[in-house]
Amino acid sequence: MTLYEAETEAETEAEAGAGAEAELVVHHRESAADGVLVLTLRHPLGETLPVWEPGAHLDVVLGPGLERQYSLCGDPADRETWRIAVLREAEGRGGSAYVHGALRTGDKIRVRGPRNRFPLEPASRYRFVAGGIGITPILPMLAAAEEAGAEWTLLYGGRTRATMAFTGELGRYGDRVTIAPEDESGLLDLAAVVDDVPQGTLVYCCGPAPLLDAVEARCPAGVLRLERFRPKERATTGPDTGFEVVLARSGRTVAVPPDVSVLDAVRAAGVEVLHSCTEGTCGTCETDVVDGEPDHRDSVLTDGERAAGETMLICVSRCRGRRLVLDL
Template sequence: MTVYEAELVVDRKELAADGVLALTLRHPLGEQLPAWEPGAHIDVVLGPELERQYSLCGDPADRTRWRIAVLREPDGRGGSAHVHEQLGQGDKVRVRGPRNHFRLEPAPRYRFIAGGIGITPILPMLAAAEASGAQWTLLYGGRTRRSMAFTEELGRYGDRVMIAPQDESGLLDLASVLGEVPDGTLVYCCGPGPLLDAVEERCPAGALHVERFQPKEQPGGEDGEFEVELDRSGLTLTVAPGVSVLDTVRAAGVEVLYSCTEGTCGTCETDVLDGTPDHRDSVLTREEQESGETMMICVSRCRGKRLVLDL
């Protein structure tokens, strides 16, 4: 599958909230950008070994611009600091994508829950839900009102949006949103890990869709040696204990797209032709993991002694 990659221009850079910058990107020659749907993200290449994923939070109907928002993380790994301190209006930045593992499925009713910068993939979902005529509500929390991005945009939706800053109202009242979830209602949640974990505990099976910015804690699995056959490359490689499939494949000279190496972005998703993956990612749904059709080779391994991959 060919992935769109291009250098885009920072057309606009503005403060969306305390510590949050919104960047609007366009093609330098005015060319149309690939179509995308709510929940999609792009890879932003900020430098050698410095690549981050950001959700698209603009209007999918506008093929001339992409908008992302970046939270400044003082204890981060350098990506947000680079965006806040070094990227300016008129600068060029390389991007890839879009990709989407957080699609908005059709439903008559939605309950959206966002924490902090987790509002970014939710924002275009609200417009899509509104356009479809679905019933929906949003519970949006953050540390303070000033730290919560896009609250002015959300104002147009009236009382369907509940803004709940922690310093004013405490932790999000999830019971009020998830106490009774009617059949046919889908719940979409994005935000910090503790929020997602709390929502997962309360949400009916099959109703919940989440996107994680940090890897979910995984139960321990077997880290033993196994073989991986690369069908298109004609190679059979041994994956050693403690070494990822991704690193093994790259060491053999096989090029593969990757980014986070934590199992959260979905960039290295690879088709599985034979064998059973030991899934350790935070991207695929339970149903997708159980199907065994794809795996994230940066973190997932093998339940057995052999995998055949479409590489």
């Protein structure tokens, strides 16, 4: 259970909402920093929105073949609006350019979720590290840690102060927050944050891949929780050979050729599966494994979850044998 606890009824509602799809209206849009646009979304009829917890994200459907994941960065107690922040990426695949250039106040967009693969776990102390747009899932975590009475600090870096969103909001936390633009202070002093982590402390990190890799390399085992916006460089544990997938709910067997993902193979067989990024980063297609050994190639599951082999992300992961039985 995450630190931000809800009543049983609310938890049930959150589980139901994780796969739900809705049409929302862009209620407000504003700039939060150079290249960062904040959208406030609400239901077109003013209906109450599903509950969510810090770390949750939305799957936002911007058009045919244009679906992106954005972290919720507002107040979980606000059931009337949701807030997301979108970084305009010059080398992106079109999602951020569409949001910045075409999406206007009053426009409707489809969303799925919220879903959460980056929950804030209970701890007496937290050390948060954010880089650039990686501040978005961290922002509501700070408020939750504060409400719980936990000790915490945040180290927040970016290219320049002007490109770093929500610095004004962070001012209320005083010296627990360190704002460290690279052009003013150089690279983040990670040693001060992740070396010698006291017992009972969890480290939460989100940002660009080099930052995540650096924190992961320094952090003591078992204390780090991170979220990636881009897939991690995958070290495959087996060759891309073909195998069979048995669909446990129907008993059907689907062949997965060497150059086809499990997701694509089962969809081609007429089985619809919730999916989004197809890169192994969002967790939408996570599927229970009934039998067989997955070859995990995602950027979501923890080492413990991979070792257990109870679930897999079927958009990228494969089989280490000749046969998998999945709960599909």
